Amino acid sequence: MKFLIVFVALFALAVAAPAQDQDAQVLRQDQDVGIDNFKYSLELNNGNQQEAEGNLKQIGEEQAIVVKGSFAWVDTEGKVHSITYIADENGYQPQGEDIPVA
Template sequence: MQIVVLAALAVVAAAAPQYDSREVVPILKDERQQDEYGRYNLDVQTGNGIVLAQSGSPDGPEGSVIKAGQYSYTAPDGSPVVVKFVADEGGYQPQSDLLPVAPAFPHPIPQFVLDQIAKAAEEDRDRSREDRYD
């Protein structure tokens, strides 16, 4: 049993990721500003082409922070990636030409389908009324 445990431990240790690249990426720009009201601006640029610009303020519901900005970098294939975003009470909302977009619904919903949905909802309401009086 001890040999099995020792062998399993050796396999786990050997399978640990090896990080051969120890490249240090310099931070070329790191500017942060915050005022006494909680508003802030952030500008960061790295030596490998990553750029982040972000601003925020606690103007959301119940003092939640609303953020807006963009980040960019170069993809492994050499193409530029730019993502603009807003983060507010509606959640994180990124926008980019590279993000997939759901296709438009191919056709309008036929009236008979809408009628069936309405009838099913009516039957559910009737059934729940019957259950209350049993």
């Protein structure tokens, strides 16, 4: 479960870093971190956005964090891509038009 938390955090950082626009400006950034939960959001002027919310959940005899969130970016042709996800005891589960379905 610790791997999942680290993976989601690193993934969020990778999405937040603008690939083509190194001069992106932060338009909005909110964060609220508690003992057993967190919530944050970020919006850049280049169209990149992300938000996530996590809460502790009792799973059997262990506690784990469940994270729900989304991120979006604008490609070089101006098309907006967005992904929503949940990361819980069942793993990372993204959904979006850009994810191939088996």
